Amino acid sequence: MNNPKLVQQKNDIDTLFGQIISFAGDPYVKSLLTYYLCVRVSGFVENCVRIVLADYSTPRTQDHVRTFVEVKLKRFPNPTFDQICKAIADFNDQWNRDFKTRIPAPVRASLRSINVNRNQIAHGGTSTITIGQLQKYYQDAIFLIEELEGTCQ
Numbered sequence: 001m002n003n004p005k006l007v008q009q010k011n012d013i014d015t016l017f018g019q020i021i022s023f024a025g026d027p028y029v030k031s032l033l034t035y036y037l038c039v040r041v042s043g044f045v046e047n048c049v050r051i052v053l054a055d056y057s058t059p060r061t062q063d064h065v066r067t068f069v070e071v072k073l074k075r076f077p078n079p080t081f082d083q084i085c086k087a088i089a090d091f092n093d094q095w096n097r098d099f100k101t102r103i104p105a106p107v108r109a110s111l112r113s114i115n116v117n118r119n120q121i122a123h124g125g126t127s128t129i130t131i132g133q134l135q136k137y138y139q140d141a142i143f144l145i146e147e148l149e150g151t152c153q
Helices: 004-021 027-060 063-074 081-091 093-102 105-122 131-151
Strands: none
Touching (some): 004 027, 004 131, 027 063, 027 131, 081 093, 081 105, 081 131
8 A cells, every 4th residue: 555644544444453353341342343443444445445546646637637536536435346447447448457357256245245334334234244254354455455556557
């Protein structure tokens, strides 16, 4: 990960994972902390996609084009794999084809699981996600973001 803002967010989330994994208190409280972390991971993925794509355009475009890109990417909540691919294709269709071939099905499934659990949690539902499952989904999300960074160069 290259962007300092994203590195800081990743470090914060990594710290939270460590704290929740080592939490020895009430299992119900641990599940609530895991819910919170799931929402944070979802927001992190959202921020990463938006920032990586905006960072690509910033040094290469005029101000009005940069503003357009930033506005278009501003509302990019809970990005699905298809939405990410669509955004990449809006920049360069070859990048999109390359990106799709580098992201295996289990990574796509992890992104979907982050979104599904985040939506259940955020809308007052329940989730059965565990800290171990979330950690695996998060690792897959990091892989996806690093591939996105490599694509948008």
